[in-house]
Amino acid sequence: MKARIHITLKKGVLDPQGKAIANALSHLGFDGVEEVRQGKYIEIDLADGDKAQARAKLDAMCAQLLANTVIENYTVELQA
Amino acid sequence: MRVSVTPEIVAAHGLKPDEYAHILRVLNREPNLTELGIFSAMWNEHCSYKSSRVWLRTMPTTGPQVVCGPGENAGVVDIGDGQVAIFKMESHNHPSFIEPYQGAATGVGGIMRDVFTMGARPVANLNALRFGAPDHARTRHLVYGVVAGIGGYGNCIGVPTVGGEVNFDAGYNGNILVNAMCIGIADASKVFYSTASGIGNPVVYVGSKTGRDGIHGASMASAEFDENSEEKRPTVQVGDPFTEKLLLEACLELMAGDAVIAIQDMGAAGLTCSAVEMASKGGLGLLLDLDKVPCREAGMTAYEMMLSESQERMLMVLHPDRTDAARAIFERWELDFAIVGETTDTGRFIIRHQGETVADLPVDVLAEQAPVYQRPWTPTPPAPYLPAKEIPDTDDLGATLARLMGGPHLASRRWIWEQYDHMVMGDTIQRPGGDAAVVRVHNSRKGIAATTDVTPRYCAAAPKEGGKQAIAEAFRNLCAVGAKPLAVTDCLNFGNPERPEIMGQFVGCIEGISEACIALDMPIVSGNVSLYNETSGVAIPPTPAIGAIGLLADVDKMATVAFKQDGDEIFVIGETQGHLGQSLYAREIAGRKDGAPPPVDLAAERRNGDFIRSQIIAGNVAAAHDISDGGLLVAIAEMALAGGLGCMLSLPRNAGPRHGFLFGEDQARYIACVSPQKAQAMIAAAQEKNVPVTRFGSVAGRDIVLDGKLVHSVAGLRSAHENWFPAYMEG
Numbered sequence: 001m002k003a004r005i006h007i008t009l010k011k012g013v014l015d016p017q018g019k020a021i022a023n024a025l026s027h028l029g030f031d032g033v034e035e036v037r038q039g040k041y042i043e044i045d046l047a048d049g050d051k052a053q054a055r056a057k058l059d060a061m062c063a064q065l066l067a068n069t070v071i072e073n074y075t076v077e078l079q080a
Numbered sequence: 081m082r083v084s085v086t087p088e089i090v091a092a093h094g095l096k097p098d099e100y101a102h103i104l105r106v107l108n109r110e111p112n113l114t115e116l117g118i119f120s121a122m123w124n125e126h127c128s129y130k131s132s133r134v135w136l137r138t139m140p141t142t143g144p145q146v147v148c149g150p151g152e153n154a155g156v157v158d159i160g161d162g163q164v165a166i167f168k169m170e171s172h173n174h175p176s177f178i179e180p181y182q183g184a185a186t187g188v189g190g191i192m193r194d195v196f197t198m199g200a201r202p203v204a205n206l207n208a209l210r211f212g213a214p215d216h217a218r219t220r221h222l223v224y225g226v227v228a229g230i231g232g233y234g235n236c237i238g239v240p241t242v243g244g245e246v247n248f249d250a251g252y253n254g255n256i257l258v259n260a261m262c263i264g265i266a267d268a269s270k271v272f273y274s275t276a277s278g279i280g281n282p283v284v285y286v287g288s289k290t291g292r293d294g295i296h297g298a299s300m301a302s303a304e305f306d307e308n309s310e311e312k313r314p315t316v317q318v319g320d321p322f323t324e325k326l327l328l329e330a331c332l333e334l335m336a337g338d339a340v341i342a343i344q345d346m347g348a349a350g351l352t353c354s355a356v357e358m359a360s361k362g363g364l365g366l367l368l369d370l371d372k373v374p375c376r377e378a379g380m381t382a383y384e385m386m387l388s389e390s391q392e393r394m395l396m397v398l399h400p401d402r403t404d405a406a407r408a409i410f411e412r413w414e415l416d417f418a419i420v421g422e423t424t425d426t427g428r429f430i431i432r433h434q435g436e437t438v439a440d441l442p443v444d445v446l447a448e449q450a451p452v453y454q455r456p457w458t459p460t461p462p463a464p465y466l467p468a469k470e471i472p473d474t475d476d477l478g479a480t481l482a483r484l485m486g487g488p489h490l491a492s493r494r495w496i497w498e499q500y501d502h503m504v505m506g507d508t509i510q511r512p513g514g515d516a517a518v519v520r521v522h523n524s525r526k527g528i529a530a531t532t533d534v535t536p537r538y539c540a541a542a543p544k545e546g547g548k549q550a551i552a553e554a555f556r557n558l559c560a561v562g563a564k565p566l567a568v569t570d571c572l573n574f575g576n577p578e579r580p581e582i583m584g585q586f587v588g589c590i591e592g593i594s595e596a597c598i599a600l601d602m603p604i605v606s607g608n609v610s611l612y613n614e615t616s617g618v619a620i621p622p623t624p625a626i627g628a629i630g631l632l633a634d635v636d637k638m639a640t641v642a643f644k645q646d647g648d649e650i651f652v653i654g655e656t657q658g659h660l661g662q663s664l665y666a667r668e669i670a671g672r673k674d675g676a677p678p679p680v681d682l683a684a685e686r687r688n689g690d691f692i693r694s695q696i697i698a699g700n701v702a703a704a705h706d707i708s709d710g711g712l713l714v715a716i717a718e719m720a721l722a723g724g725l726g727c728m729l730s731l732p733r734n735a736g737p738r739h740g741f742l743f744g745e746d747q748a749r750y751i752a753c754v755s756p757q758k759a760q761a762m763i764a765a766a767q768e769k770n771v772p773v774t775r776f777g778s779v780a781g782r783d784i785v786l787d788g789k790l791v792h793s794v795a796g797l798r799s800a801h802e803n804w805f806p807a808y809m810e811g
Contacts, residue, residue: 012292012377014390016320023414070179070316 001046003058004077007067008039042066051078085116093120099451106445114383114431115439118446121349121387122356125611128450131577132609135590143603145566147268153194153345154264155605156271157567159631163521164268165528166200169208169261169569169627171610175294176258179316180225184258185233186319186391191262192239193345196328197394199272199335200264203505204519205234207244207260208532208571208625212253214488214808219248222256224809230260231499236321237328240508241500242517245532248488251540254615259571261627263530265521272335274344274354276362276397276423281341283355283366283421284403286410287327287393290351291376293317294389323392323415330413331394339402346393352386354395355421356429360447365426370433374416382431382438397423457583463541466661466675468740477713477742478792480669481784484710484743485717486800488808489664495805509635513722515560515706520635527632529563535709536621538677541662543585543622547592548680552747554628555600556706559689560750562638562696563630568597570607570626575619577611585622586611592680593624599682600689602628639696639704643723648702648779649759650727652712654688654749655772658740664710665743677745684748691771692750700762703753711743712776713791715751720784720794721801729777729786753779 009015015037022036044061046054058076067074090100093116103111103119111119125131141149147164148156154168172187184207192202207230212219234241239262294317334340342362344354351373359366370385380388398406403419410417424430429446431439474480484490497512509527510518516531533553539546551568558565570593575582597603613620632638660666661675695701703723707715720726735741754762766773784791 014288014291014293014318014320014376016318016322019320020322068179068181071182071318 001048001054002079003044003046005042005044005058005062005066005074006039007042007072007074009037010071010073013071054078085110085113089116093117094124095120099123102451106442106449112438114386115441117383117387118352118439118441121352122446123450126348127353129609130451131453131455131611132572132586133452134454135587139590139594140597140603141605143601146603146605147271149603149605150607152273153197155567155569156198157605158268159521159526159528161524162268164266164271165263165629166195166198166266167261167263167569167627167629168194168606169259169532169571169625170194170608171571171573172258172260173255173573173610173613175316176226177222177256180222181229181232182316182318184226184229186317187258187260188230188233189319189321189324189391190347191260192237192324193347195262195264196331197272197343197345198266199270200266201332202239202262202264203507204263204517204528204530205239205241205261206517206530206532206627207241207258209244210247210249210252210257210536210623212248212256213250214248216250216253220809220811226258227496227499233319233321235501237325238504240502240504240519242502242508242519243512243530243532246493246496247536249536249621251621254618255613255620257573257613257620257623259573259625261532261569263528263629270335272340272343274342274358274361276342276358276364278341279423279425281397281423282400282403282419283368283423284396284398284406285373285393285416285418285420286330286396287415288320288323288390289374289376289416290380290385290388290390290393292380292384292388293391295384295387317389317391319391326413326415327392327394330410330415334406334409337402337405339398339406340396341399342397344395346395348389349387350389350393351395356443356446358395358397359423359429359443365424365428365430365443366421367424368421368431370431372418372420374418382433386431455577455583456580457587458580459584460543460581460588463674463676466666466672468658468660468737468744471660471666471670471672471739473737473739474669477786478790481713481717481792482797482800484664484668484714485797486804487668488804489668490710490714491804492802493805494802495809509638510561510640514641515557516563518561518632518635518638525634525636527635527638529558529561529630529632530627531557532625532627533557534623534625536623537662537667539585539589539622539624541675541677543588544592545677545680546622547589547624548596548682549677549747550624550626551593551596551600551602552680552682552685553706553708554626555602555685555689556750558628558630559693560639560704560706562693563632564693565600565602565628565630567605568602568626568628570604570624572607572609573613573620573623573625574611575614582619589622589624596680596682600686637697637699639701641705641719641722642703643719643725643727643753643779644702646725646780648753648755649775650777650779651752651754652749652774652776653692653752653771654684655746656712656741656744656749656774657746658736658744659746660740660744663743663745665739678747680747687769688748688750688771691766691769692752695752695762695765700754700758701752702755705751707749707751708745711745713742717784717797719751721798724794725779726781726783726785726794727777728780731787732774
């Protein structure tokens, strides 16, 4: 089972890295970049098993380690 | 906003019913929600000092060295040659508990802005940190985040983090303390203040855009935590050190000219506090047009803009004909620059948004008529003297010493300070690990010494003696490197001031601090107060953290703690009575937490401190160390570890109980190492000044030896001392 996890800053939280990317893009001459928000993407291979249990386990991983839920949101996709 | 103000909304803004009644009386109408938010920001404990102000007024704040005392962004002291040092310490406790990395990082960013707002280039950062018990579930996570946040921000902006202190105590389990200090250097003729002047002058916003960060952070900082505090999380703001670096350079470039009339950092309750303070100090009114404020998000309300705590922003009043030149500077540094209002002669704070007047409030009421409370207080009951004979001596001196040196209170803080760039800027002369950090004033022989100190267990047992001791220890740490102490910044962290016993701790500490500041000629020039540090009714130990700076005329005449060479004689300066009450020995080895802390004799502190400094400057001292936590033997061990050398010690004939002599925490003491050729001169000078000097042994070999018996090898002690922190953090 493969899990794909996207972690992004919550709406409204300042994103200095995104801001730096936006600046760099405009310096490189890409017009019309209004805002950049960046995040991270994590793939996890899990032993096959019950999907609901796997989802609960992935939620716990996100809450405890992968995401800083004070300022970040996460989404989990599970593929068999 | 068309929301009518209900008692629940008033309470949610942290205003008491009688405070709201006062607002109704002075306005003669109901405030709207934006106005209520502004009142709540200006009148909360964090901004208004309503519980502490009557006591803060009693503290000594003047002296010939003081250029500007409390009330500005930071304190300013004269360091000669037309230069000043500008410094302050400030708390960022609550945000750091909720989000340790960003909370600590923005604390560092905020205190640096306080310093460069006044025209100084920051040259050193320090941090006084208090965490819960090492075995508490959250402590490791908080230590990790706070230290990374301090390093992350300070290292990115390129200002060295040179010193500080760390305590662990179960009393901080629910409320850690993160007190950040910054020191900057400026030309005396180029210091900038926050007093607006002139009518019709442009009010200019510079720095980052405004987002919905930390809305009501300042109000949060004045509310106790409860079990639901997790829900307050989204108010934590995120720092951007790279933008702050641009803001620093842009501000200093602008300040080299004559454009700036007044400037104020946007810290707690950003736009509100900065605008009101500048107008109030100038006796002016101020008009703000929120449509001009650079916003990060669409659809922000006036309420959100006025209370946002987005970082890396400043508000300035400029000379009108210099505005274009100023704009060019900030645009070159890729920062926002917007004229958002003007000064007026109305004495009113008027805010326009989308064509409407959304607030119209009297400036003087906001700034000066905040409630001031004479809170009832009860003195802390005196703790009885705990004689050394009531505490058992140890039968294994070596193991006891290793346990102290390798425990959470005294273990090496290398794991922390190795994460900080403490050498950047190239002027760090004395690195973390000594008594005080020393940074050279660039392009000169002068040095600024800096230290942070307080012993919360002393303050809890006897607030007044604890307050005195905090100043005395800071004084000693500065004297022990050869610096002349100049002035103090204080960060007063306490529990809920509405409880008389907490207020009693506050009053006691203030009295002790004031007395010591006068006796040791170290006026208070800046600081802040952090109250309501309690969780579910359990308060932190009283923690008036002291940051102090001193001046070395010549950094070549500086002392360090390290043993230098075999044969140097070891002397104890000051009188040892063997006071074990509240000592680490009593608490950690004997398990006794009762008893009075060591009394502080300020005349002896002054005499002994002036003596050690004069001996260092005269070149008589090879190594010097103040004696504090852990007592004499711990101080010796620290010097041995720093130098990689051992010593042969012998107990003086009149030492009294051995454990009292070796582990007592009597004040006003130093260890001085002196070469045999210079020992007579130093003893003669001490006798002349009436300073007690006791010969305790000499530097020798690679072991610590007492009366011919091995106490501990220096190498073995080093592994205990160095290993605790990394092992703890690896869990």
